[in-house]
Amino acid sequence: MSDSIRDRILDATVEQLRRHGPAKTGVVDVARALDMSHSNVYKHFASKSALFDAVAERWLAQVMAPLTKIATDKKTPAPKRLKAWVRQLAETKRRKVLDDTEMFAVYSAVTAEAHDVVARHIAHMHDEICEILRDGAKAGDWPLKSADSTAKMILNATSRFHHPAMVQLDQGKSDLKEFDALMDLLIAGLQARG
Amino acid sequence: MSDSIRDRILDATVEQLRRHGPAKTGVVDVARALDMSHSNVYKHFASKSALFDAVAERWLAQVMAPLTKIATDKKTPAPKRLKAWVRQLAETKRRKVLDDTEMFAVYSAVTAEAHDVVARHIAHMHDEICEILRDGAKAGDWPLKSADSTAKMILNATSRFHHPAMVQLDQGKSDLKEFDALMDLLIAGLQARG
DNA sequence: GCAGTAACAAAAGTCAATATCTGTTACTTG
DNA sequence: CAAGTAACAGATATTGACTTTTGTTACTGC
Numbered sequence A, B: 001m002s003d004s005i006r007d008r009i010l011d012a013t014v015e016q017l018r019r020h021g022p023a024k025t026g027v028v029d030v031a032r033a034l035d036m037s038h039s040n041v042y043k044h045f046a047s048k049s050a051l052f053d054a055v056a057e058r059w060l061a062q063v064m065a066p067l068t069k070i071a072t073d074k075k076t077p078a079p080k081r082l083k084a085w086v087r088q089l090a091e092t093k094r095r096k097v098l099d100d101t102e103m104f105a106v107y108s109a110v111t112a113e114a115h116d117v118v119a120r121h122i123a124h125m126h127d128e129i130c131e132i133l134r135d136g137a138k139a140g141d142w143p144l145k146s147a148d149s150t151a152k153m154i155l156n157a158t159s160r161f162h163h164p165a166m167v168q169l170d171q172g173k174s175d176l177k178e179f180d181a182l183m184d185l186l187i188a189g190l191q192a193r194g
Numbered sequence C: 001g002c003a004g005t006a007a008c009a010a011a012a013g014t015c016a017a018t019a020t021c022t023g024t025t026a027c028t029t030g
Numbered sequence D: 001c002a003a004g005t006a007a008c009a010g011a012t013a014t015t016g017a018c019t020t021t022t023g024t025t026a027c028t029g030c
Helices: A006-019 A027-033 A038-044 A048-071 A079-097 A099-113 A115-138 A147-162 A164-171 A176-192 B003-021 B027-033 B037-046 B046-069 B078-099 B102-112 B115-139 B148-163 B166-171 B176-192
Strands: none
Touching: A006 A027, A006 A048, A006 A099, A006 A176, A006 B046, A027 A038, A027 A048, A048 A079, A048 A099, A048 A115, A048 B115, A079 A099, A079 A115, A079 A147, A079 A164, A099 A115, A099 A164, A099 B102, A115 A147, A115 B046, A147 A164, A147 B148, A147 B176, A164 B166, A176 B148, A176 B176, B003 B037, B003 B046, B027 B037, B027 B046, B046 B078, B046 B148, B078 B102, B078 B115, B078 B148, B078 B166, B078 B176, B102 B115, B102 B166, B115 B148, B115 B176, B148 B166, B148 B176
């Protein structure tokens, strides 16, 4: 079966965002692109921001997919998995900003407004790091007092390489070797802690 | 001797920025506050952005002063000094954003434009961290392959707590205990590295 | 030569009339 | 009842005439 009407509206919205940017994309434009009245779009999305939130949600789901694959790959040792997971996150953001700077700005602007969508995304990332950390503790890779606070620490320490605001300011200028060195230091620290 | 004319113009500019924000502060307003023609301001600053750059430079010098005191306090052990230095930086930013949110936005907007002023400031911070790292290496606190790349790593890892863009997004919401935990992990890592 | 000014063109900003967009309601069609 | 529409009020954007601001030049007083 083909796309649901909801999906078709979302596709059209992304297309409009791509063509005209978030400031000049309106519900009327999206409706016009689909040859329907804007009232009908409101049948499927409560408001313009709900529509944009749904776009952000889809984007973030795409970001998460390869991360989840890494997080659940139990046969790889936790330290290697942790590094691979955060590296994948940093690479995704870096690639997005290098390949399509304008679209990254759109993504960034839309997610900046989508407060609870982003909160759920962060919670999701947090949970996957916790899982890797706990696996590492079980395997004796490192001691672990609190997976929660340690996961937060990992995300904080690496945000320079994956937080949209930072990635956008950096414009992919910084080397991922800097990321690798930092990640190695963090893992050394995790393993050294009493 | 009293303030130079340059300083008086800078003071008036800060006053205008405080009162009306960066968007509504013009060279004409600054001149009017000093009872002079705007042409005369141009005698002392090449352009409006040069004037704002000078304001940013003064602010950043104020940020640096207490940091330099810590960096050059050779009698305190390097690990403690490193933590105190970065903590002081994070605290300064945090306090600025909590005490006077509007003024932090002004500072942030002005420094966002002042590209080479900020580059010099980052270089200055980088140098002070290098100094602490080298002192630690001499005292046997940690091994040190490259002070430069390690200093960069420390600034990267802690940027969540001191980079204007991050501090502004966070609005002082995050606990400095999170910072302390991260800094302890980083120092543990530094000490553990082969 | 340092501190200052008046007069000016070009760029940027203001403001109010006008047009467009958002979100709702009541209604239609398969 | 899922998908769709027309008509509407209020909020938001756009436009174009009209300031204001930026930055320069040529000049004054000490």
